[in-house]
Amino acid sequence: MHDRFLRACRREPTDVTPVWFMRQAGRYMAEYRKLREKHTLLEICKTPELALEVTLQPLRAFELDAAILFADILLPLEPMGAPFEFAKGEGPIVHHPVRSRADIERLRVCDPHEDLSYVLESVRLIRRELDGKTPLIGFAGAPFTVASYLVEGGKSSSYLHTKKLMWSEPESWNLLMEKVSAVVARFLRAQIESGAQAVQLFDSWVGSLSIADYQTHVQPHVRTILQSVMGLGVPVIHFGTGTTHLLEAQRDAGGTVIGVDWRLPLDVAWARIGNEHAVQGNLDPLLLCAPRDVAVARAERVLREAARRPGHIFNLGHGIVPETPVDHVKAVVDAVHLFKA
Numbered sequence: 362m363h364d365r366f367l368r369a370c371r372r373e374p375t376d377v378t379p380v381w382f383m384r385q386a387g388r389y390m391a392e393y394r395k396l397r398e399k400h401t402l403l404e405i406c407k408t409p410e411l412a413l414e415v416t417l418q419p420l421r422a423f424e425l426d427a428a429i430l431f432a433d434i435l436l437p438l439e440p441m442g443a444p445f446e447f448a449k450g451e452g453p454i455v456h457h458p459v460r461s462r463a464d465i466e467r468l469r470v471c472d473p474h475e476d477l478s479y480v481l482e483s484v485r486l487i488r489r490e491l492d493g494k495t496p497l498i499g500f501a502g503a504p505f506t507v508a509s510y511l512v513e514g515g516k517s518s519s520y521l522h523t524k525k526l527m528w529s530e531p532e533s534w535n536l537l538m539e540k541v542s543a544v545v546a547r548f549l550r551a552q553i554e555s556g557a558q559a560v561q562l563f564d565s566w567v568g569s570l571s572i573a574d575y576q577t578h579v580q581p582h583v584r585t586i587l588q589s590v591m592g593l594g595v596p597v598i599h600f601g602t603g604t605t606h607l608l609e610a611q612r613d614a615g616g617t618v619i620g621v622d623w624r625l626p627l628d629v630a631w632a633r634i635g636n637e638h639a640v641q642g643n644l645d646p647l648l649l650c651a652p653r654d655v656a657v658a659r660a661e662r663v664l665r666e667a668a669r670r671p672g673h674i675f676n677l678g679h680g681i682v683p684e685t686p687v688d689h690v691k692a693v694v695d696a697v698h699l700f701k702a
């Protein structure tokens with residue numbers, strides 16, 4: 362059993378630093394692109410055998426220390442009553458964005474055991490297939506990040522509609538956060554009950570908020586989710602990007618492991634987070650597209666910053682991009698495992 366990842370989450374010493382990557386399955390791999398010629402992204406997510414296949418693709422190619430369930434943070438939207446599609450080249454599109462109090466009241470607090478049972482079946486299938494050799498990470502989106510898709514109707518660079526709702530109708534915003542958080546907490550608990558050995562909460566876009574807005578409008582909801590999940594005894598990774606100003610507030614909201622992006626040196630981030638937490642990160646994902654020796658040298662810099670202190674999980678500061686050369690991924694994984702402090 363590769364238990365390095367789980368040991369590092371608990372801040373126990375490991376033989377070498379564990380490594381996995383956000384978006385380790387995806388378009389940068391030819392095997393994935395081939396499967397996508399025949400199936401849509403949603404078909405893959407909704408068919409446990411396909412989700413299993415894609416989850417395993419990066420594990421066959423690289424010596425990764427964890428698997429991440431193949432799914433998407435937006436899957437709960439459909440059973441909540443906000444259907445969406447992944448439009449080619451445009452990313453997700455929610456057909457009827459949630460903008461008013463009435464829209465929010467119509468949202469359903471769905472039951473993942475019924476409405477997202479295909480994800481739970483994937484978790485069980487992947488666990489069986491991994492046979493205890495590699496730990497499996499489940500995940501969900503954090504309420505601000507998920508709400509930003511619901512309210513904007515898709516990707517946004519400013520989060521204008523989301524922030525306007527938050528500031529102009531704080532009670533409606535609160536109801537929206539409560540509903541999304543209830544679903545997210547249930548979904549994470551259900552994944553753990555189905556066999557996920559760790560879970561990650563993705564707050565990818567929360568860095569767009571000031572500390573004051575985070576603390577007033579978002580942090581209480583994230584705290585409720587993390588408290589309800591952390592009692593189950595598996596590590597919880599709390600991840601965000603653009604969160605240099607929010608690190609302490611995110612840590613205070615909860616999580617066993619704090620995910621850090623690439624904007625701060627890892628040692629600076631860890632000093633701010635403190636000794637009670639493990640950290641995950643934090644190579645700029647675009648460095649995997651730099652010349653291979655540059656990518657490896659910069660990965661080694663992250664490892665020197667971590668200084669083999671127990672509790673470091675090597676990862677990128679965000680997900681792998683489609684342009685990434687596969688051999689650079691392999692070179693970085695191997696360099697992480699060969700690194701000696």
Ligand code: CP3
Nearest residue numbers: 383384385386387402429430431432433434452563565680
């Ligand atoms: O390998 C893994 O990391 C597991 C699978 C995974 C996916 N999405 C599959 C996917 C995970 C962990 C996610 C999380 C996710 N989804 C996040 C949080 C992490 C992050 O990147 O910030 C967000 C914001 C989403 C929402 C989402 N899904 C967007 C904005 C897009 C379109 C952008 C894009 O890259 O095309 C997706 C599509 C998506 N989800 C892909 C994959 C592999 C793209 C692949 C495809 O179209 O085939």
